[in-house]
Amino acid sequence: MSGNACSPLREPLVLGGKKLGDITQDVCGSIEGKPSTLWWFGFLLALTVAGIGAATMGYQIYTGIGTWGLNKTVGWAFDITNFVFWVGIGHAGTLISAILCLFRQKWRTSVNRSAEAMTIFAVICAAIFPFIHMGRPWFGAFWALPYPNFRGPLWVNFRSPLLWDVFAISTYFTISLVFWFIGLIPDNATVRDRAKHWLRRAFYGTVSLGWDGSVKKWNHYETAYLIFAGLSTPLVVSVHTIVSMDFATSVIPGWHTTIFPPYFVIGAIFSGFAMVQTLLLVARKTMRLESYITVNHLEVMAKIILLTGSLVGLAYGTEFFIAWYSGSQYEQFAFINRATGPFSWAYWIMVSCNVLSPQVLWFRALRRNPVVLFIMSIFVNIGMWFERFVIIVTSLHRDFLPSSWSYYTPTWVEAVTFIGTFGIFFTCFFLFIRLLPAIAFGEVKGVMKWGQPKGHSHDAGHSHAHGEVKHA
Amino acid sequence: MPELLYCGVFKDDEDVLGAVKECREAGFDIHDVYTPYAVHGLDRAMGLPFSKITWVTFGCGLGGLTFGLSLMTYVTDYDWAMNVGGKSSLPFPAFVPVLFELTVLIGGLCTMLGLFIFCRLYPGKNPKMKHPRLTDDRFMIAVKKNQNFNIGRASELFRKFHAEQMLDLDSEYDCFASQGGTS
Amino acid sequence: MQIEFNQNPRPAQDDLADMPAELRQEMERVSKSRRDFMKVTGMAAMGAVLAGCTAPDRLVKPLLKKQEHIMPGVAYDYASTCQACSANCGTWMKARDGRPIKAEGARDNPLNRGGLCARGQGQLWGLYDSERLKGPLQKSSPVKWEELDAAVSGAVKGGGAVLLTGTVNGACAREQIRRFCEATGARHVAYDAISAWPIAAAHKDTHGAAVLPRYRFELAEVVVAIEADFLGSWISPVEYAAGWAVNRDLRNGRRTLSKHFQLEANYTISGANADERIKLPAAERGALLTALANKLAGNTRFGTAGAHSVPPEKLDDIVKAIKDAPRKALVVCGSDDVKHQKLVNAINHMAQAYGNTVDLRNVSQQKLGNDDTLAQLLKDLESGAVKTLIVWGANPVYELPEGAKFKELLAKVGTTVAISAFPDETTTECNWRASADHALESWGDFEPVRGLHSLSQPLVRRLYDTRNPLTSLLKWAGHADGNRDYREVLADYWKANVLQGGAWEAAVERGFVDAQGSVVTNMPVMNEGAATGLNAGALATGDGLEIVPYQSVLMGDGSQANNGWLHEAGDPLTRATWGNYVALNPLTMKELGIADGDDVTLSAEAEGRKVELKLPAVRQPGLAGKSAAVALGFGRTQAGKIVYGMGTGALTGAEATIGANAYPLLARGKVVFGTVAKSGGNRKPARIQEHDSQEKRPLLKETTLEQWLGKPDAGNDQHLPPANLTLWPRWEYNGHKWGLVVDLNSCTGCSACVVACSVENNVPVVGREEVATRREMHWLRMDVYYEDDHKDGLLTENENPLAGFQPMMCQHCENAPCETVCPVIATSHTEEGLNSMTYNRCIGTRYCANNCPYKVRRFNWFLYKHNDLTMNLALNPDVTVRTQGVMEKCSMCAQRIYEGKRNAARAGVKLPDGAIRTACQSSCPTNAIAFGDVNDKDSVVTRLLKDPRNYAVLAEINTRPAVTYLTKVRNRKAPPAPADGHGGGH
């Protein structure tokens, strides 16, 4: 990186003077060789955790929801907390690929593939919870869908936010999957063409759908990709809005709040970015992707985290103000109880992790320090889990009639189930980084000249074919 | 009936862009251009029209919206109107989230199908790669050897843009098949 | 339709022995089909499911002979008498397909007037208890009846026989006992676990007759109750509550209220419902009674009163109230000191209560025990004079304070015989165990009040090899009647002595013969001298805390300890279930450094017995001074498995026993003092309700008589947003629209409705551990809210709060929040305004329960076991047994509504108001619950909805409940105005 022709505004997106072939080699090489011991260790560990989690879920489904610590007053706790938590995590992936795509933020290319994969795996983990939280999932799995039947027919209730969730989550999952899959097609084609073994050729041949790099196809492809970005952006906002409506449309003080849709969406962006950062910091270190995931990328994300974290803090304050302003004694109590009641510990964990810890990012040095960012992102992940826990449990445990007030203590089953979803998530992730190109190198190649010294270009007239470079 | 092609292989996207423009200026009929990534502006340079896939999305999204609205109206009001929570049997505000989701879902799925149809993509398709590194780091312009074609002009033009190779191929040529590889 | 029950409802050709075998098979089938909705199908149906893709073959066996009176699948009511305690209320037992499924109070019975307490409702559990004695035993080995009869009749003929019983008040039953004693020379000793003998003994001195008067609360405008929980557990609570409620009911245009003073050390539901509750430490009872008597008399002829803690102005209030209501005041006292009772008699005499509110003509025979003869028996046992002891209907080893000694003495007696339907602590100590019919399987007669003869009839064929206890006695006496069916013996006796020409069949159909008017007695005259100079005014003294053993509303004397319904219903005041607890005043707890739920050891010495109980402590506001209250009736060890709390079985033996036996703490006539100390550990009480302050919320609205007279909506003038501010037009209800109105003024919190609801609706009993996890399944719960001084916000430190009860069930909101959120329409609104829950559609998201502002929805956390096949016979066949993972809640007894509508349609009449009665409504001793059609202009509920006292809980969230409440009105001075502006009662 000699400073002779460096872009005055931006640092290069790809460091180390890579050539096109180097990128292909870097990314494909990692999935072509034999998996490393570290990979096997990680994969088997994740698989074990996932297996234990799955067995626990099986036990719970067979024995009943009673294996959880729920009670007559607190009907949701870990289950829906985990659901919202995972959905929130999932949102960052879509945001990075879709919204940043629409905003032409080129730095997304190095991270968007894994972020999208994270979305899909997080949504899988999230979708587990609405399923297993049902008392009778063996019926609920299909009764919640509107299909013609012999019951009169008795359909579903389109007034129920839970049904909206069914549509929102399945749409979100489907569209994210399609988006991710379409993004993978050219890269898979690359892997296919490099493959030596017939099995690999067959596999990547199937998942690349016969892609040949024709510009006639690129023409449709680019348009479709943009459309998906355009569809996903409102979708990601709608999904967390709908998730928030599970609470916002109810009558329970602490849930019955109009601020929830924006509050949840911001919270999702916040937690999602924190999770992406956690994963990237690990991936960057362990997979030696420092050239692709630069400190610059991390800093940009840190700024978003700082912004959204402060917005979340604003939302917490607004809730209290509105509770006071409403004049409703139930509403006021719900919030006083949140901060001072039996679950105040959870509340204060939430506030310190979500609002206070990101404030360190005001300092540039800390923003660019991977260790600080890692610790902070873990805090944010914890804090955002507690945010959902606080909203769900503290609102439920003391609502209108004091006679029903109670407390909630989780059981080992809930804890193991939650940990198990991390196992599922990481199992998927480990498989993903072994099987599919973890970096969208097709897109990276498209932006690699960005901020690079004009190297081997021979025709100055064509050197700035990328209009964005100029406008940047 | 395979078409005869004259192909230039390039290493840099800017060269390809320039070469394509000049090919068009020279009046050659470009069969296709193959690139490992979407080179910005190349499609326009080739004179390709904007993709019609947007209309698929729009139409199917609208279809999804209509389907959702008719489904919910039929279900909650016409087929079995129930008193649920004292609310109307036609609660339009409650329909909004599902309407949006169905619009996006059906619009999105049809876009995917549209893409596959427009690009003739499907699992198991043999891509007939013209050059083994086209998905890696090489670019290729394939010009039709028809009445507008001039071999001297073409090779000169390709060379001007630092073409690495120049090949005579036909449209059915598959570099992997010709190497005896399976695909 | 009430008809005499055919002893043999099924044909004799049917050789299936014991319990109805087809039902047993049905049970087996049902218990095998996991994750399937289950219920007992009526009819003689038995099934075997051959699983497969084709239709499962289910088998059915029709009756051999057509029955004239009984339609399969149709329930009939049979009049009978409740034997859960010796109050002997009248019942209408609902039986279907040859088995009783529900007990209801007889509405025509002059004693209980339609109500039936929780214990009466719970009798069914006892009938179907699979741990009953199933046949005659010698020790624990089964024998033939002949062997047992030979052995026992041989023994009784040898002389020195004693028949020890509880209260036996039936005319025919007493005649059989007389015949038995006459033939064998045996002596009959009767005692009551909770004795009323001091009252009878006092009357022996003051009125010359050892009788227990009948207290007529319906005539009392002033009630002064001293340590007598007459609304909950004292002598005949249903009768008393029904009488008390007559003068508390403001629904019928009445403008006055009786004045109810409650002076007590323990906190009882009578105290909670009183107009003035005055804390009176047990040690001060004599002093207070002396002072009261002196004040009434205007002199000091009753002796010097010690320094008691009752404020003089309160005492003046009481005296003034009594004086202002001559012939209409009633003083009752639960003290077991004869001197105290004599003072009460003197006070009642001065209040001119005798002949008015205290009836000495139709005296109560609900407690016939005599402590003096019992004391003699103990002496005789010690001296070895008793050669044969027959115990029937009593459990002296457990329930006598000196039970441990009794157990030792029992071993000395040559032949010991227990006549009992259940195993208990005494039965297991006896050589011979004569398995007795359960009350619901046998003929019997009762005379709870002199002149009121009441019958019990079998509702089911004997489930086991059991025998009517009186048949056993007659057999042992060698009497020829011992070989006759007891029904014939009873019928003959009644025809000769009771019916006075009336028809036996009519008596059986009605269940009782009311000959109260024909009782002729010379009204005894008060011997005033007997009550003076008693010198009872001194304070009892001792070290430490006063120990107050009391009878709990649900468990009573403990004879029904193996009953899950009663254990789980929860004490109305502490809301603790499954076991007894050391109840302490919050101030005392603070002083002793004991926290709520801490394990404590209570040590005391009573009549020389050293007693040590290890129990958890619970907080009980309003307990007098330094005292600790412990409920009797718990800590049974030989009653069965239920007393272990239905846990997972991890604990066994003494460790697992819930509660401890407090009977040894009873010291007749004396106050016991003891200490309570932390013993480490925190066995959390399994509580149904953990928070008992209203937090200034207008939920249970209350006002005072004075305010109400001035302003009919006093206490109910909460400012509400206009109800018509709504996005959607209201649904129209053109047919019936059901409504239920609870009069909080009549509700005493006795929890009969809670048990009635559980029995009617197959509500599962989940056991101690699950209740502790806050997962009890009650569809109807009894919320208690103490008056709050708002100091703490969480714990009431108020010294002497009154409490209000609020039965809380599904409110059947017109704008139900639960319905909107169900994704699969498992809960929706009916065209008759009910919120119906469809279990078979439910997928168990629990969203509805979360969104219920009243938190009345209950989730099936597990597949609650129905593997006690006999117990399953108690299930109501008209209500689905819910499976794992579905939500359930009050259906407003939909099965009864449809039955009522069907029957009206069959008769071709418009459904009359009151034809449909919900289970809670029909159990209520004080008639606090009204149910009916709101669209019927003339119905009771329509009238009550217009009452200015009527309000909906949480009306501000516009759920428009179909269940509404009427403000509680107390006859007392207005409490300080509530701190908030919402106009709530508290």
Place this chain on the structure above:
Amino acid sequence: MSAKLAILFLLLTIAFGLPVLLAFRTADDIQLPGVHTGYQPEQPIPYSHRLHAGVLNIDCQYCHAGVDEGRHATLPSLSVCMNCHNTVAGKTDSAKAGINTLREAWNSGEGVVWKRVHNNPDFVYFNHMAHVRNARQGKGIDCAECHGDMTEAGLGLQAKNRTMGWCVNCHRDENAKYEQEGFAAKAPLDCDACHR
């Protein structure tokens, strides 16, 4: 070629799948799990409804007594059978054999164990009285409307599909009639009418 087929198939699925599914609900004769239309199990005695109800014209309620009084239609007690079969011994061999079985069951007191033909799920509360006696403003519904023409059937037979939709649609049709004829009582469509 295969590409075009695949695309065609996808389009066909979308275009026609939904209408086909919607058409499904009106097709009463489609047998799904749990629907046992035409169930006619072997019985211990080859009892013929055609003979008794058809040829001999015995009223349904002579045997199924109490159908207008309670929830169950009830199977006849053996004593009801024996009212006739004390004397009637049958003409054909199979009839004689069947009647012999019946008489043995009666004499020995063993009774006859039949197979239930109409099995409602346990969470369905059906009441015969409400239909046979109370419905249609006291006129009642003819047995054949739900059970088919038993005078044409031999052994007991489930003639209709008896799904929830079948019940609900009949109730709706009845209500439409009520509105035309001005009856007051309606056939309830409330969930708790059958599930409680």
